[in-house]
Amino acid sequence: MLIVDAHLDLSMNAMEWNRDLRKPISEIRERESNLSDKPDRGNGVVCFEELRKGNIGLVVATQIARYVAPNNPLPGWNSPEQAWAHTQAQRAWYTEMERAGELKSITDLKSLEAHIKNWTNTKPIGYILSLEGADSLVTVQHLEVAYTYGLRAVGLAHYGPGRYAQGTDATGGLGKYGKEMLKEMERLNIILDATHLCDDSFWEALNHFNGAVWASHNNCRSLVNHNRQFSDEQIKELIKRGAVIGGVMDAWMLVPNWVRGKSTPKGMNCNLERLVDNYDHICQLAGNALHIGIGSDLDGAFGTEQSPYDIETIADLQKIPTLLSQRGYSPKDIENVMGGNWLRFLRKVWA
DSSP states (O other), X not given: OOEEEEEEOHHHHHHTSOOOTTSOHHHHHHHTTTOOSSXXXXXXXXXXXXXXXXXXEEEEEEEOOOBOOTTOOSSOBSXXXXXXXXXXXXXXXXHHHHHTTSEEEOOSHHHHHHHHHHOOTTSOEEEEEEEESSTTOSSTTHHHHHHHTTEEEEESOOBSBOSSSBOBTOOOOOHHHHHHHHHHHHHHTOEEEOTTOOHHHHHHHHHHOOSOEEBSSOOBTTTSOSTTSBOHHHHHHHHHXXXXXXXXXXXXXXXXXXXXXXXXXXXXXXXXXXXXXXXHHHHHHHTSSSSEEEOOOTTXXXXXXXXXXXXXXXXXXXXXXXXXXXXXXXHHHHHIIIIIHHHHHHXXXXX
């Protein structure tokens, strides 16, 4: 079956990690074997070949560039204009990968249905463009510019304080410009990605936004207690809004007490069963399996050192159906989790 992964940072890997995703994963790892500037050097699990091996034919792929104020210790750009320019370099990379026959932009119902009908793992991988953190939108008017070139989903914040909302590990609401951004997103029919919003901004955003909402890569706070995860109340609200929540595969969000740089997946018994634990929890809250999907984030600044130990490459998403079946999920449920729920969501939004 066609698998949909609702969160991959492909252009970040290409433009910041300097990975040529057209190469085999073994070659990418070998080229990085002597590097230590990033925590996942030599451990990457995502490239085009592995996506095709896994029959992952449609992904939500990001642009990402954070603005940081002078007192913000997080890495990022010193002005929104610089952040915008960086996202445009990422956009240029996507365009070149389309020219090379590796990717195909999916922006509406017609292109979605054609891609699904014609997909084989010898053809370009479909991608829906998303912006992770809105800081790079210099003004609210920049959103329409981005929509014109294909942007279809936006997460207002990433880590820390943001220009339009507050993200993971921060507190506070949207402010004037965040509310204006939401209004413009509604006008353009751009999906709100609730991932990374701090609790205050989450509730304020959902109270001010009447458009479509999903959570591309998020797990459950009741299983791993951290503000990056959703509380049961947040999950119930997303279910009420018809959202799909993508299960994320970063180990620290799957098992409690993970210590970055010290813990190991096998040492913490972190495998894909822990992902299914999160699926089960959301399904119990929903009463069905219509609100879960894959949002792996498997190239989000970590690799095998911080992935479930039964993931050698992203092609191993093919192991999930067996695990779901062993937990009692029906064939239809499994089809929905592997991509059907995302497709139903998109068909409704783009109808």
